Amino acid sequence: MTTETGIGTKEPVVRLRGVSKEFPGVLAVDGVDLDILPGEVHVVAGENGAGKSTLMKLLSQVERPSSGTVELAGEPVEYHGPGHAQHLGVAMVYQEFALAPDLSVAENLYLGREPGRFGFVNRGKEMEEAGGLLRRVGLNVGPRRLVAGLTVAEMQRVEIAKALAIDAKVVIMDEPTATLAEREIEDLFGVIKALTDDGIAILYISHRLDEIFRIADRVTVMRDGKVVDTLPISELDEDKLVRLMVGREIGNLYPKPDVDVGDVLLRVSGVKRGEKLKDCSFEVRAGEVLGFAGLVGAGRTELARAVFGADRVDGGAVELEGRKLKIKKPQDAIEAGVGYLTEDRKGEGLALQLGVDQNITLANLPMTRGLISLKEEGRIARKRRDELNIRTPSIRRRVQVLSGGNQQKVVVARWLETEAKVLFFDEPARGIDVGAKAEMFGLIGDLAQEGRGIVLISSYLPELLNMCDRILVMREGEVAGVIGREEFSEERVIALATGTGEAA
Amino acid sequence: MTEGTANGTTRGNALRDRLSDFVSQIAAAGALIVVFVFLSFASPDFLTADNLFNIGSQTAVVAVIAVGMTLVIITAGIDLSVGSVAALAGVMGALLMSSVGLPMPLAALGGTLVGAACGLTNGLLVSVAGLNPFIATLGMLSVARGIVYIATDAQSVFGLPDSFRLLGQGVVAGGIPIPVVIIIAVAIAGYVVLSRTRLGRYAYAMGSNLEAARLSGIPIRRYLTSVYVISGALAGFGGMIAASRVASGQPNYGIGLELDVIAAAVIGGASLFGGQGTVVGTLIGAFLIALIRNGAVLLNVNTFYQQVIIGVIIWIAVFWDQYRRRKLASASE
Numbered sequence: 001m002t003t004e005t006g007i008g009t010k011e012p013v014v015r016l017r018g019v020s021k022e023f024p025g026v027l028a029v030d031g032v033d034l035d036i037l038p039g040e041v042h043v044v045a046g047e048n049g050a051g052k053s054t055l056m057k058l059l060s061q062v063e064r065p066s067s068g069t070v071e072l073a074g075e076p077v078e079y080h081g082p083g084h085a086q087h088l089g090v091a092m093v094y095q096e097f098a099l100a101p102d103l104s105v106a107e108n109l110y111l112g113r114e115p116g117r118f119g120f121v122n123r124g125k126e127m128e129e130a131g132g133l134l135r136r137v138g139l140n141v142g143p144r145r146l147v148a149g150l151t152v153a154e155m156q157r158v159e160i161a162k163a164l165a166i167d168a169k170v171v172i173m174d175e176p177t178a179t180l181a182e183r184e185i186e187d188l189f190g191v192i193k194a195l196t197d198d199g200i201a202i203l204y205i206s207h208r209l210d211e212i213f214r215i216a217d218r219v220t221v222m223r224d225g226k227v228v229d230t231l232p233i234s235e236l237d238e239d240k241l242v243r244l245m246v247g248r249e250i251g252n253l254y255p256k257p258d259v260d261v262g263d264v265l266l267r268v269s270g271v272k273r274g275e276k277l278k279d280c281s282f283e284v285r286a287g288e289v290l291g292f293a294g295l296v297g298a299g300r301t302e303l304a305r306a307v308f309g310a311d312r313v314d315g316g317a318v319e320l321e322g323r324k325l326k327i328k329k330p331q332d333a334i335e336a337g338v339g340y341l342t343e344d345r346k347g348e349g350l351a352l353q354l355g356v357d358q359n360i361t362l363a364n365l366p367m368t369r370g371l372i373s374l375k376e377e378g379r380i381a382r383k384r385r386d387e388l389n390i391r392t393p394s395i396r397r398r399v400q401v402l403s404g405g406n407q408q409k410v411v412v413a414r415w416l417e418t419e420a421k422v423l424f425f426d427e428p429a430r431g432i433d434v435g436a437k438a439e440m441f442g443l444i445g446d447l448a449q450e451g452r453g454i455v456l457i458s459s460y461l462p463e464l465l466n467m468c469d470r471i472l473v474m475r476e477g478e479v480a481g482v483i484g485r486e487e488f489s490e491e492r493v494i495a496l497a498t499g500t501g502e503a504a
Numbered sequence: 505m506t507e508g509t510a511n512g513t514t515r516g517n518a519l520r521d522r523l524s525d526f527v528s529q530i531a532a533a534g535a536l537i538v539v540f541v542f543l544s545f546a547s548p549d550f551l552t553a554d555n556l557f558n559i560g561s562q563t564a565v566v567a568v569i570a571v572g573m574t575l576v577i578i579t580a581g582i583d584l585s586v587g588s589v590a591a592l593a594g595v596m597g598a599l600l601m602s603s604v605g606l607p608m609p610l611a612a613l614g615g616t617l618v619g620a621a622c623g624l625t626n627g628l629l630v631s632v633a634g635l636n637p638f639i640a641t642l643g644m645l646s647v648a649r650g651i652v653y654i655a656t657d658a659q660s661v662f663g664l665p666d667s668f669r670l671l672g673q674g675v676v677a678g679g680i681p682i683p684v685v686i687i688i689a690v691a692i693a694g695y696v697v698l699s700r701t702r703l704g705r706y707a708y709a710m711g712s713n714l715e716a717a718r719l720s721g722i723p724i725r726r727y728l729t730s731v732y733v734i735s736g737a738l739a740g741f742g743g744m745i746a747a748s749r750v751a752s753g754q755p756n757y758g759i760g761l762e763l764d765v766i767a768a769a770v771i772g773g774a775s776l777f778g779g780q781g782t783v784v785g786t787l788i789g790a791f792l793i794a795l796i797r798n799g800a801v802l803l804n805v806n807t808f809y810q811q812v813i814i815g816v817i818i819w820i821a822v823f824w825d826q827y828r829r830r831k832l833a834s835a836s837e
């Protein structure tokens with residue numbers, strides 16, 4: 001996506017020299033030098049906890065660097081907080097959080113900088129300019145719409161429009177596609193292209209290799225807080241990028257073991273819930289990995305939540321090992337031996353203010369004589385930390401300050417502790433690095449090998465095609481079909497998911 | 505951070521993580537010591553056995569109720585009804601002795617149970633009816649006070665047995681006031697509940713992220729209700745101690761008491777956003793408030809100024825809490 005002039009000839013908009021950031025017990029960013037050129041898409045890649053997000057926060061002045069200098073447009077900048085960075089043209093695209101839901105789109109765009117004088121807002125002007133900005137980011141909603149009614153993708157677009165409103169030179173996007181559907185991702189890439197054509201630099205963090213190779217002009221790889229290398233995308237291929245990130249070869253990303261699939265463990269029949277779920281039935285066998293495929297909104301998460309008792313249902317039956325279960329709330333499901341890893345770990349998965357240890361044992365506290373055994377709790381937490389390679393300076397650290405991927409691993413550890421017979425993994429690989437992904441899928445394979453039944457929900461087809469024994473495809477709240485491993489192909493899944501072509 | 509250095513400093517980090525949970529307590533304890541030392545010099549009457557025991561006894565009511573309040577605040581709730589509930593329990597307990605003729609221990613238990621019943625109502629309103637804790641307990645504040653006036657016709661209840669004075673005025677062997685013994689017992693129980701039982705752990709989890717707690721299989725309603733029952737029971741028990749101190753059931757007792765109780769918890773590091781708070785911190789907070797009140801009396805400061813000082817301290821404590829949170833939140837998102 002570079003424009004005609006060669007990259008080497010431009011003046012960098014951002015120049016970092018020897019920038020470091022230390023947290024208690026962690027050198028999160030360690031002496032980083034980095035140049036960002038106007039109009040480039042600069043991807044920052046690296047393992048969970050490598051320091052990518054922290055580096056972005058140093059640039060957007062959410063955090064104060066411990067040492068080093070940050071230059072914007074050739075001028076060294078002082079630390080004065082996020083407002084100051086915005087003023088200097090650095091915008092960060094947060095997901096939904098930074099918008100005021102009860103204000104309109106236009107009001108959000110100009111929050112704090114309303115056009116007009118003497119405390120009066122010039123609404124006509126505001127609406128007119130907002131309309132222009134929304135068109136630039138390809139958003140088809142009226143500036144008067146309340147933000148509360150927008151989808152996640154639309155909110156993200158408003159965030160980008162906000163960046164344009166402050167005339168940003170650099171726009172930072174930290175895992176922006178994590179919560180988007182395939183088609184929304186395409187649209188986002190279109191917008192990014194338009195921005196870079198206008199000379200705006202994009203700093204982009206992602207764990208998805210396919211994405212990186214599609215949009216990056218240059219890639220900076222971080223490891224343990226340091227920059228390993230910055231390379232133009234043309235000098236990289238997947239293997240090389242992975243090696244730079246994790247410092248070793250990753251054998252097989254999807255290590256699926258050969259398991260003899262046993263008897264039916266879980267049988268779900270006729271689950272209904274309003275318009276979202278229409279008469280869904282499926283079964284999971286011991287040792288089997290069953291995939292849930294479908295477009296975003298097809299009802300995969302809803303189906304898992306319904307079985308788990310997280311939402312009320314209008315009807316349906318669940319049997320585990322031949323016994324009929326009465327699941328009214330998650331507690332019932334867990335006691336029976338069914339677990340569910342949520343897709344939204346911050347909102348639904350973690351108690352952010354509790355320690356890593358306390359989060360791991362939350363669903364299954366080690367008790368002796370009516371009291372929590374703190375010793376046992378520590379032992380369990382350390383065991384899982386080592387097993388899943390959770391990077392934290394201590395098991396008592398609040399999960400709030402862990403990096404995104406390590407938070408995900410903490411949730412996984414909690415469910416491993418429950419010894420569930422059937423486990424639903426909802427987008428388990430979202431936000432975790434390639435190394436951890438391989439570990440995660442290895443783990444899923446191990447769990448299946450132990451004879452548990454696994455349901456894997458994913459929007460990324462290669463994960464399903466590689467890991468699953470069967471794939472159940474959902475469309476508009478219905479089970480559109482189930483495909484066996486010998487018939488797996490991307491086309492078949494897509495045909496079922498979209499309702500085009502011949503059915504199964 | 506390589507694995508090597510991580511392991512090398514694991515111990516130090518674990519210690520630091522533990523300490524960082526105590527920052528507000530350390531601050532509150534510092535304030536406590538400063539006030540203590542100041543009063544020791546400022547008033548010759550302060551550092552006497554009589555006065556110190558007196559402070560201990562005076563603190564008992566606030567401290568006992570504040571332990572329950574801490575539990576509620578940890579779940580991101582609040583119990584505004586404790587003052588009214590204490591009055592109701594004190595009056596009912598007094599009536600049980602004067603009118604029904606129950607012996608002191610049974611009457612004390614009765615008063616505590618009245619408090620627990622109020623707490624149960626609060627708990628059900630919050631966890632089953634889904635009312636906001638602020639509103640549910642604000643209603644109870646008014647309801648309980650109304651019942652007190654109805655039951656007593658706004659008259660004090662006298663004619664209590666002498667044995668009742670023990671609770672708030674008695675001493676055990678060695679001259680230690682019984683209220684101080686009660687503080688210690690309740691504090692130990694509260695500490696164990698918070699750090700070592702399901703109830704305590706789930707309280708922190710629910711206050712930190714209710715949905716995560718629910719999806720982890722925690723029976724939210726039951727535990728949330730229990731928390732309010734405990735707060736109500738302790739308010740009831742506190743009301744009995746207060747009644748014993750004046751040897752009567754006072755319908756007007758405890759108006760505004762919730763402020764001191766909430767202040768004690770918040771000064772000690774309990775966060776109104778939930779997920780945070782400790783018994784030790786709350787005790788420090790309760791004693792800090794008691795010292796300020798006591799000092800004001802000794803130094804002949806107008807009692808109205810006490811109100812002002814305590815209000816300002818609440819501001820500082822809450823500001824400090826929010827400041828720390830904002831730093832953490834910005835660091836994690």
Ligand SMILES: Nc1ncnc2c1ncn2[C@@H]1O[C@H](COP(=O)(O)OP(=O)(O)OP(=O)(O)O)[C@@H](O)[C@H]1O
Nearest residue numbers: 023028048049050051052053054401403404405835
């Ligand atoms: N406020 C904080 N206090 C303490 N440690 C922190 C804080 N913020 C980040 N860290 C630590 O700094 C390191 C780098 O974290 P960072 O979030 O930058 O990683 P990341 O590269 O974005 O990882 P991910 O891919 O998982 O999102 C981690 O070890 C993390 O635990």
Ligand SMILES: [Mg+2]
Nearest residue numbers: 052053403404
């Ligand atoms: Mg990150």
